[in-house]
Amino acid sequence: MILRDSMNFGSRFLIGSCVILLTLGTYYTPFFGVVNVLQDVMKNAIEKVKSRAKKLFGLTIWILVILLLVSTIKNLRKVSDINSAVQREKDKVEKMKQENAGLEAQIAQTQGDAYIEKQIRDKLGLVKPGEAIVVLPDPEILRKLAPQIPEDQDALPDPNWKKWIKLFTP
Numbered sequence: 001m002i003l004r005d006s007m008n009f010g011s012r013f014l015i016g017s018c019v020i021l022l023t024l025g026t027y028y029t030p031f032f033g034v035v036n037v038l039q040d041v042m043k044n045a046i047e048k049v050k051s052r053a054k055k056l057f058g059l060t061i062w063i064l065v066i067l068l069l070v071s072t073i074k075n076l077r078k079v080s081d082i083n084s085a086v087q088r089e090k091d092k093v094e095k096m097k098q099e100n101a102g103l104e105a106q107i108a109q110t111q112g113d114a115y116i117e118k119q120i121r122d123k124l125g126l127v128k129p130g131e132a133i134v135v136l137p138d139p140e141i142l143r144k145l146a147p148q149i150p151e152d153q154d155a156l157p158d159p160n161w162k163k164w165i166k167l168f169t170p
Contacts, residue, residue, distance in 0.1 A: 120126050127133055
């Protein structure tokens with residue numbers, strides 16, 4: 001009962017006409033020829049729709065594959081950039097560790113007794129008992145006070161005949 005009430009007039013008419021056509025099919029063949037033609041047209045239309053749907057589905061799959069491929073390539077490039085940045089930072093850390101080790105060695109050296117004694121002697125001018133302080137002037141003043149050594153000339157010595165002429169001529 002609920003099924004009958006929910007069906008509208010158009011669907012009742014369609015069902016009834018199909019039943020009538022099936023029962024009268026043997027007596028009314030020209031009408032069934034039209035129905036067969038309509039069925040063939042519908043089959044062709046359905047096949048066209050199916051083929052278009054398959055093509056559209058294939059095209060959609062290809063587009064998705066290309067999008068996934070592009071996305072994967074972009075992600076791989078990002079991973080490569082991040083790996084290179086990580087490597088640069090590791091190199092910086094290694095360089096800083098080396099600098100830190102050098103500074104620690106320098107701190108250890110400066111805290112030694114020998115270094116402290118050398119600094120006291122050089123900067124404060126203090127000496128141990130029995131030692132004498134020798135203070136040298138600046139290197140520039142030393143050069144001025146030192147005897148001048150003539151530089152060797154690159155010229156050849158005079159030949160003997162010139163030496164004889166110099167000897168006999170005033």
